[in-house]
Amino acid sequence: MKIGFLIDMDGVIYKENDLIPGAINFINYLISNNIPFLFLTNNSRKTRRDTATKLKRMGMPIEEKHVFTCAMATARFLAKQKPHGTAFVVGEGGLLHALHTNGYSIVDHDPDYVVVGEGTTFNFQIIESAVHMIMKGAKLISTNPDVNCPTPKGIRPGCGAIVSMIEKATGIEAFSVGKPSPVMMREARKEIGMESAATVMIGDTMSTDILGGIQMGYRTVLVLTGSTKTEDLKKYAFSPDFIVPSIAEIPIKQLLQPIRKVVETQRNILAEELTG
Ligand SMILES: [Mg+2]
Numbered sequence: 001m002k003i004g005f006l007i008d009m010d011g012v013i014y015k016e017n018d019l020i021p022g023a024i025n026f027i028n029y030l031i032s033n034n035i036p037f038l039f040l041t042n043n044s045r046k047t048r049r050d051t052a053t054k055l056k057r058m059g060m061p062i063e064e065k066h067v068f069t070c071a072m073a074t075a076r077f078l079a080k081q082k083p084h085g086t087a088f089v090v091g092e093g094g095l096l097h098a099l100h101t102n103g104y105s106i107v108d109h110d111p112d113y114v115v116v117g118e119g120t121t122f123n124f125q126i127i128e129s130a131v132h133m134i135m136k137g138a139k140l141i142s143t144n145p146d147v148n149c150p151t152p153k154g155i156r157p158g159c160g161a162i163v164s165m166i167e168k169a170t171g172i173e174a175f176s177v178g179k180p181s182p183v184m185m186r187e188a189r190k191e192i193g194m195e196s197a198a199t200v201m202i203g204d205t206m207s208t209d210i211l212g213g214i215q216m217g218y219r220t221v222l223v224l225t226g227s228t229k230t231e232d233l234k235k236y237a238f239s240p241d242f243i244v245p246s247i248a249e250i251p252i253k254q255l256l257q258p259i260r261k262v263v264e265t266q267r268n269i270l271a272e273e274l275t276g
Contacts (some may be wrong), residue, residue: 001256004036004194006185006218009051011204011226012247013039016152019058020225022248027060029252036192037066040201042144042178042208044071044117044159046094068188070143070178071095071117075102077183078141082112088133090126090162091117095143110136116163116174117143120156127165134170144178146208150227179203180212189216200255202247204228210240219255223247 007013013023030037039062041051052064071091075098078085084103088111089095095117096106114130134140140163147160163174177183189199199218203209204226213220222228222240225247233239242251 003198003200003255004192006038006040006188006201008203008209009039009041012202012223020247022246024059026247026250031061038188038192039067040188042070042146044069044095044143045092047097068191069094070184071098073184073187074143074177075099076187077177078113079103085112087111087113087115089115090122090130092119111138113139113141115141116159118159130166131169134172140172140174142174142176145176179208180215182216185212185216206236214238221250
């Protein structure tokens with residue numbers, strides 16, 4: 001059976017600036033067996049090329065085409081909704097570049113959309129301008145719902161936190177494109193050319209990676225090297241198909257079996273082992 005992988009980055013293949021042991025081996029396995037894969041990130045700050053360069057410098061044998069960001073998903077979505085539109089951007093290079101590439105103009109008044117992404121450079125005036133534009137009819141889009149992002153010092157506010165300031169002020173809810181939105185999850189699957197049932201999502205976050213995969217009918221693998229601990233799992237009404245300690249232990253043989261029952265048995269065994 002042919003399968004393809006969508007792989008989250010932070011907490012799955014690296015943590016801060018260190019690769020997680022087994023990550024390179026796994027990617028080498030996929031490349032040498034011609035198994036399609038795509039790294040999926042909800043970070044809209046960097047372009048696809050910048051992200052690929054970061055991974056290559058870490059020793060990952062990948063190319064630009066192996067990276068798909070929520071900024072790309074957002075720009076493609078807007079280009080379909082309103083071709084050649086205009087955007088006021090609360091965000092950084094990755095988002096600006098993706099919008100330009102998809103035919104958008106960046107403006108500082110009367111935009112079709114206010115697009116909010118990750119960033120550290122916004123200030124109160126920018127948020128105030130965004131609020132005025134929305135009250136005048138601009139539509140509010142966020143690249144992803146993550147309320148915080150891990151840093152070596154702890155966490156920093158993420159896109160979800162920044163956009164909620166604008167939502168509270170205007171009373172208007174943003175449309176969010178990144179994981180778990182089907183908009184990004186479906187676009188990523190199309191990039192690797194796989195059917196839903198042949199797509200596997202590997203991630204460390206239940207509310208984005210795993211939820212997004214489950215909603216699309218993909219198979220899901222949760223790794224415990226990132227944001228989720230086994231004791232957190234009881235808070236969720238949905239479960240991944242597999243729970244593994246790290247990317248070094250992706251159950252590739254079981255994933256290649258098409259029988260759902262085998263997968264479910266495996267999930268129960270692994271869940272019991274891990275939760276004791
Ligand atoms: Mg992650």
